[in-house]
Amino acid sequence: MIIAVDGPAASGKGTIAKALARHFGLPHLDTGLLYRAVGLGVLRAGGDPASPDDALAACHFTDDMLDDTGLKSEAAAKAASQVSAYPEVRAALLQRQKDFAGQPGGAVLDGRDIGTVIAPHADAKLFVTASAEVRAERRHRELTGLGLTVHLEAVLHDIRARDERDSARSAAPLRKAEDAALLDTSDLGIDAAVQRALALVEARIRTAAND
Ligand SMILES: Nc1ncnc2c1ncn2[C@@H]1O[C@H](COP(=O)(O)OP(=O)(O)O)[C@@H](O)[C@H]1O
Numbered sequence: 001m002i003i004a005v006d007g008p009a010a011s012g013k014g015t016i017a018k019a020l021a022r023h024f025g026l027p028h029l030d031t032g033l034l035y036r037a038v039g040l041g042v043l044r045a046g047g048d049p050a051s052p053d054d055a056l057a058a059c060h061f062t063d064d065m066l067d068d069t070g071l072k073s074e075a076a077a078k079a080a081s082q083v084s085a086y087p088e089v090r091a092a093l094l095q096r097q098k099d100f101a102g103q104p105g106g107a108v109l110d111g112r113d114i115g116t117v118i119a120p121h122a123d124a125k126l127f128v129t130a131s132a133e134v135r136a137e138r139r140h141r142e143l144t145g146l147g148l149t150v151h152l153e154a155v156l157h158d159i160r161a162r163d164e165r166d167s168a169r170s171a172a173p174l175r176k177a178e179d180a181a182l183l184d185t186s187d188l189g190i191d192a193a194v195q196r197a198l199a200l201v202e203a204r205i206r207t208a209a210n211d
């Protein structure tokens, strides 16, 4: 079974994807980490995330990069959202994600284009969202919890800028797949959001079984 979970920054898609993976005993891939690894790689090499050549050069990272704590920073997130607009970068990361989705038994993936590009035939698709203010508060709490000094207004500004860039790009923009179930977590705590996600996935699987 393949489950696709998409949505904007800090909507809770990763939390939901991990919980679904645990529930169904499936492997999970946070695809945002791949784009963050490219963005952070560009910054560390002294390159410019606005340069497609610098971005492409950073696509050949090793797996240990995916555990780098620097990936959590807003700087890495911003650079990720810049480099992810280049079709060459998306192409370089495509097969790895498709292979993960296609492994025997299936998988849960979260990102921006899982339901639209990576796994258009997923068995269940969720589009997780929440208001920008709620998402900024969550991300702010998360980053300060990691010991980083960040201001709520700056996080909200970055999230809005990223939403805009991710939605406006022509290569695999952030959008809800037509057959994805919408889940707004603005007024839901983590447990309630996970329960709702589970109910939506189970309903989707039941419907498919009856078709
Ligand atoms: N429904 C929720 N209510 C409150 N906090 C949440 C909720 N979902 C996620 N969080 C918290 O918000 C932060 C961002 O969640 P995460 O799942 O990483 O979002 P995303 O993968 O969409 O960026 C994390 O610290 C997480 O624990």
Ligand SMILES: Nc1ccn([C@@H]2O[C@H](COP(=O)(O)OP(=O)(O)O)[C@@H](O)[C@H]2O)c(=O)n1
Pocket: 007, 008, 009, 010, 011, 031, 032, 033, 035, 036, 077, 080, 081, 082, 084, 085, 110, 111, 112, 113, 114, 162, 166
């Ligand atoms: N499948 C994906 C996943 C992430 N991304 C890009 O990578 C950036 C970081 O993604 P992320 O999922 O780690 O970000 P958060 O939602 O956790 O803040 C996003 O803003 C997108 O620009 C993408 O283009 N496609």
